[in-house]
Every structure is written in structure tokens, then in C-alpha cells.
Amino acid sequence: MGLYLLAFLDRSNIGNARIAGMTEDLHMSGGDYDWLLTIFYISYIIFEFQAIMWKLVPPHRWAAFCVFGWGLVSTVQAGIHTWKAEMALRFFMGMTEAGYGPGIPYLLSFFYVRNELGLRVGLFLSAAPLANTFAGALAYGITSGSPGIAKWRVLFLVEGLPTLVMAAVAWFFLPDSPEKARFLNEEEKQVAKARGVRQAGAGTRVGGVNLKELGQGLLDPKGWILGLMYFSCNVSFSSLPVFLPTILQEMGFSSINAQGLTAPPFFLSFLITVATPYIADRTQQRGIMLIILTIIGGVGYVILATAKSVGARYTGVFLAAAGIFPAIANILPWVLNNQGSDTRRGAGIMILNLIGQCGPLLGTRLYPTNEKPFYVKGQAVCAAFMFFTTLLVITLRTILVWENKKLDKKYGTLAQQRQALHEAEVRGEAKREVAVENYGPLFRYVL
Numbered sequence: 001m002g003l004y005l006l007a008f009l010d011r012s013n014i015g016n017a018r019i020a021g022m023t024e025d026l027h028m029s030g031g032d033y034d035w036l037l038t039i040f041y042i043s044y045i046i047f048e049f050q051a052i053m054w055k056l057v058p059p060h061r062w063a064a065f066c067v068f069g070w071g072l073v074s075t076v077q078a079g080i081h082t083w084k085a086e087m088a089l090r091f092f093m094g095m096t097e098a099g100y101g102p103g104i105p106y107l108l109s110f111f112y113v114r115n116e117l118g119l120r121v122g123l124f125l126s127a128a129p130l131a132n133t134f135a136g137a138l139a140y141g142i143t144s145g146s147p148g149i150a151k152w153r154v155l156f157l158v159e160g161l162p163t164l165v166m167a168a169v170a171w172f173f174l175p176d177s178p179e180k181a182r183f184l185n186e187e188e189k190q191v192a193k194a195r196g197v198r199q200a201g202a203g204t205r206v207g208g209v210n211l212k213e214l215g216q217g218l219l220d221p222k223g224w225i226l227g228l229m230y231f232s233c234n235v236s237f238s239s240l241p242v243f244l245p246t247i248l249q250e251m252g253f254s255s256i257n258a259q260g261l262t263a264p265p266f267f268l269s270f271l272i273t274v275a276t277p278y279i280a281d282r283t284q285q286r287g288i289m290l291i292i293l294t295i296i297g298g299v300g301y302v303i304l305a306t307a308k309s310v311g312a313r314y315t316g317v318f319l320a321a322a323g324i325f326p327a328i329a330n331i332l333p334w335v336l337n338n339q340g341s342d343t344r345r346g347a348g349i350m351i352l353n354l355i356g357q358c359g360p361l362l363g364t365r366l367y368p369t370n371e372k373p374f375y376v377k378g379q380a381v382c383a384a385f386m387f388f389t390t391l392l393v394i395t396l397r398t399i400l401v402w403e404n405k406k407l408d409k410k411y412g413t414l415a416q417q418r419q420a421l422h423e424a425e426v427r428g429e430a431k432r433e434v435a436v437e438n439y440g441p442l443f444r445y446v447l
Contacts, residue, residue: 001123001124001126001127002127002166003063003067003100003166003170004100004101004104004124004125004127004128004131005127005128005130005131005134006067006071006131006159006162006163006166007067007070007097007100007101007131007163008127008128008131008132008241009131009134009135009138009159010070010071010074010093010097010159010160010163011040011093011097012131012132012135012241013135013139013155013156013159014036014037014090015135015241015243015244015245015246016135016138016139016152016155016245016259017152017155017156018033018152018245018246019245019246019249019255019258019259020139020142020150020151020152020155020255020259021150021151021152022150022152025081025150025152026080026081026082026083026086027082027083028083030369031365031368032083034364034365034367034368035087036083036086036087036090037090037238037360037364038360038361038364038365039087039090039091039094040090040091040093040094040360041094041238041357041358041360041361041364042091042094042361043090043091043092043093043094043095043098044094044095044097044098044357044360045098045354045357045358045361046095046098047094047095047098047099048098048102048350048353048354048357049350050098050099050102050103051099051102051103051106051346051349051350051353052103052209052346052350053099053103054103054104054106054107054346055106055209055342055343055346056209058176059107059174059175059176060170060171060172060173060174060175060176061171062099062103063100063170063171063174064167064168064170064171064174065099066096066097066099066100067100067163067166067167067170068164068167069092069095069096069099070093070096070097070100070163071160071161071162071163071164071166071167072164073089073092073093073096074093074156074159074160074163075156075157075160075161075163075164076089076160077089077156077160078153078154078156078157078160079153098353098357102349102352102353102357103349104124105117105121105124105332105333105335105336105349106336106345106346106349108120108121108124108336109336109342109345110177110178110196110342111177111178111192113195113198113199113437114336114337114437114446115281115282115284116281117281117333117336117337118277118278118280118281118286118329118330118333118337119274119277119278119281121277121329121332121333121336122273122274122275122276122277122278122326122329122330122333123274125273125325125328125329125332126270126273126274126325126329128237128241128273128325128328129266129267129269129270129273129321129325130266130267130270132241132244132262132263132266133262133263133266133267133270134263135159135241135262137260137263138155138158138159139155139245139259140256140259140260140263142154142155142158144256178192178193178195178196179192179193198436199436199437209342209343209346210341210343213341213343213344213347214343214344214346214347215347216344216347217339217341217343217344217345217346217347217348217350217351218347218350218351220339220344220347220348220351222338222396222399222400223335223339223347223348223351223352224351224355225392225395225396225399226331226334226335226348226351226352226396227351227352227353227354227355227356228355228392229290229331229356229389229392229393229396230328230331230352230353230355230356230357230359231355231356231358231359232359232385232386232388232389232392233294233297233324233327233328233331233356233359233385233386233389234328234356234357234358234359234360234363235359235360235362235363235366235381235382235385236297236301236320236324236363236382236385236386237324237325237328237359237360237363238359238360238363238364239360239363239364239366239367239378239382240320240321240324240382241266243366243367243375243378244262244265244317245258245259245262246258246367246372247304247317247367247375248261248262248314248317250372250373250374250375251310251313251314251373252310261314264318265317265318265320265321265322266321268318268321268322269321269322269324269325269326270325272293272322272325272326273325273326273329275326276289276293276326276329276330277289277326277329277330277333280330280333281333284446284447285447286330286333286334286337286446286447287334287393287394287396287397287400287447288397288447289330290327290330290331290334290389290390290393291390291393291394293322293323293326293327293330294323294327294386294387294389294390294393295323295386295387295390296319296322296323297319297320297322297323297324297327297386298323298383298384298386298387298390299319299323299383300315300316300317300318300319300320300321300322300323301316301320301379301380301382301383301386302316302379302380302383303315303316303319304316304317304320304375304379304383305374305376305379305380305383306376308374320382323386324386327386327389331352332352334446335348335349335352336348336349337445337446338400338445338446340437340438340439340440340443341438341439359385362381363382366378366381366382397447400445400446400447401447403445404444404445404447407443407444411441412441414442414444417441417442
């Protein structure tokens with residue numbers, strides 16, 4: 001979570017740098033700023049395949065490599081003098097960050113069972129709105145002073161250098177697997193290994209992939225529907241952090257106040273991003289949670305597209321932030337919940353990001369300068385995509401209900417199976433449960 005907070009801070013601070021003087025110093029005009037946002041996601045998509053590296057390379061090494069890469073690029077931004085140089089750096093930042101964020105939910109699935117994953121993925125992804133909370137506060141503090149060099153350069157330095165330090169922390173402290181975690185004693189490591197056997201049939205989960213299952217996962221239509229959901233949410237997810245300071249400034253706030261006013265909506269989003277995946281874990285109703293969240297986000301964007309008063313528009317910002325980030329935090333565990341092997345879970349994450357990360361290519365082009373001050377078209381497009389996500393969620397949930405009924409018909413309901421296991425235990429014939437999260441009699445899709 002700490003590393004992802006830095007990742008999101010380093011990718012999104014360009015929005016704060018824009019209104020702190022970067023546009024003028026780099027002689028940017030027309031759509032130059034939009035291209036800085038777009039090039040990041042072009043490389044992010046190209047290098048999306050790196051998500052599977054978490055299963056092939058020891059995670060602590062892979063994480064340290066990625067973190068050092070984007071930290072170096074982020075820091076070097078403070079020394080550039082042309083738009084072309086910034087374009088190159090944003091491309092390399094996308095390449096290095098693509099190896100980290102998309103693979104972490106997959107890594108978490110090696111440590112936690114299905115009904116524990118949502119909260120952990122939520123905690124991890126809550127770093128995104130939290131980073132934007134700090135981005136506003138940090139940018140407010142930095143740009144309200146009188147540093148010796150350009151304020152936007154100080155912003156990149158202050159937010160880039162800590163990432164380089166964290167690369168060493170990742171190398172030494174990020175565990176590769178439960179049995180290698182320093183914070184567990186020997187008994188706890190044995191319990192963790194036994195949990196892995198019960199989950200997926202193997203105590204050690206890192207080290208290779210099954211090519212047949214990889215192909216099956218890539219062809220699963222449910223994965224493509226989830227990818228479309230992620231695409232739709234990412235249209236808004238990518239645009240809100242980098243354009244919000246500008247949107248607030250266009251409402252009439254000064255540059256400094258616009259930086260500070262980004263913090264409250266994102267902090268509310270942080271709290272909801274932690275709470276809603278946990279509730280969905282406990283109820284096993286992730287689809288219903290997503291329906292509620294996407295409608296809230298869509299309504300927020302409708303207000304932003306139609307309202308003219310500052311108070312109403314700022315309320316719209318709160319609703320949009322409260323819907324978008326928590327929706328993403330519930331989509332990611334839904335992918336992991338509904339694939340029945342480690343390799344297929346990895347394939348699901350790859351599809352999710354391959355399709356989903358195309359959303360920002362649109363999202364970062366929605367706020368051209370000729371649309372200010374209300375950016376009606378951009379807000380309306382984001383609202384439409386949030387409601388489209390609602391329809392996709394309803395569609396997928398209907399398919400999963402149908403799939404579960406087929407499994408009940410084939411194996412008997414879970415209640416019937418549990419009763420049979422209990423009766424076998426009474427007779428002394430009970431067998432140990434192994435690989436219950438893989439496809440089999442006890443596997444059911446999470447609705």
C-alpha cells in the first residue's frame with residue numbers, strides 16, 4: 001500500500017505541477033498536457049504483461065526493480081526543460097509502474113483466501129485516493145512557499161526522492177510467500193503453508209505457470225466483461241486526479257486553494273475504498289456493492305456536467321470520488337474471486353489490465369482547454385461510462401448466478417456437500433479439504 005501510494009503520487013502530481021508553473025516553463029500549448037497524460041498509459045498498456053512476473057520472479061526483487069525505476073524517472077522530471085523530455089519520462093514511468101500495481105492483487109491472492117481478499121485489495125488500492133489527498137496537501141505546502149527554484153520542480157523532487165529509498169525497503173522487507181515472511185514465527189508459517197494447500201493445492205505458489213490454464217483464462221468471457229468494467233471505470237479514474245486541480249481552479253478558486261481543496265473528496269473516497277470491499281467480503285455480494293458505487297459515481301458526474309453553482313459542483317466532486325475509487329477496489333478482487341486456479345487468476349488480471357488500462361487513453365483526452373470552465377462534455381462522458389459499468393455489473397452477476405445453479409445441479413448445493421462431509425466425519429471417513437478455491441465440487445462464483 002505504501003509503495004502504491006508513492007506510485008500514484010508520482011503519476012498524478014503532474015496535475016498539481018501544471019498549475020504550479022510547469023506549463024509556462026516548458027512552453028506547452030494546445031493539447032501538449034493531454035499528451036503527457038496519454039503517453040503514460042500507452043506504455044502502461046504495452047508493458048501490461050509484466051503482471052505475470054509476480055509468479056515467475058521472487059516478488060521482493062521484482063518490486064524493488066519496479067519501484068527504483070519509477071522513482072528515478074519521477075525525480076529526474078525536476079531537471080527537464082522541454083516538453084519532449086517530459087514525454088519521454090512519462091513513457092518510462094508508465095513502463096515501470098505497469099510492473100507493480102496491476103500485479104499486487106495477484107500477489108495478495110497467494111496469501112489470503114477468497115473471502116479475505118477484498119479487504120486486502122481495498123487497503124492496497126485505498127492508497128490511490130489517499131495519495132491524492134496528500135498530493136493536494138503537499139502541493140499546497142510546496143507551492144505556497146517561495147523556494148529558490150521553480151515550484152513545480154520542487155514538487156517533483158519532494159515526491160520522487162522518497163520512492164528511491166522505498167526500493168531498498170521493498171528488497172529487504174516484502175515477503176515472497178507466507179513461509180518466507182519475517183513477521184511470522186515457525187508455527188504461523190506452517191499454518192500459512194497449510195492454508196495455501198487448502199486454497200490451491202500447493203503450499204508454495206510462486207515459480208511457474210500452467211500454459212493450458214493460461215490460455216483458458218485468456219479466453220474466459222467473464223474476464224472480458226470485467227475488463228470492460230475496468231475500462232469504463234478507468235475513464236473516470238484516470239481523469240479525476242490529474243484534472244481536479246484545474247477543474248477547481250476554473251470554479252474560481254486560486255491556484256493554491258485549488259490544490260488544498262482536492263484533499264477532502266479524496267479522503268472520503270479513501271475511507272469508502274477500505275470499507276466497501278470488506279462489506280462485500282462479509283456478504284459475498286460484490287456485484288450489488290458495485291451497482292451502488294457506480295450509480296453514486298455516475299450521479300456525481302451528472303451534477304458536474306449540469307450544475308453551475310460552486311457548491312453543487314463541489315458536491316459532485318465528492319460523489320464522483322466516492323464512487324470511482326471504491327468501484328475499482330471491488331472490481332479487482334472480483335476477478336480473483338472468480339477464477340479457479342493461480343494461473344487463471346493471473347490470466348484474469350492480465351485481461352483486466354490489458355482492456356481496462358485503455359480507458360485512460362480516453363479519460364486523459366476529455367478535458368480540452370476550449371471546454372472550460374465547466375468541461376460539460378468530459379463530465380457527461382464520465383457519467384455515461386459509470387452507468388455503463390452498472391449495466392455490465394448486472395450482466396455479469398446474472399451470468400454468475402446461472403453458473404452457480406449449474407454447479408449446484410452437478411455437485412449438489414454447498415449445504416448438501418457440507419452435510420455429506422459432516423456425516424463422513426462422524427463415520428471416521430472424512431478427507432482433508434484440498435484446493436477448495438480451484439474448480440471442483442466446493443467452488444462457487446462470488447456474486
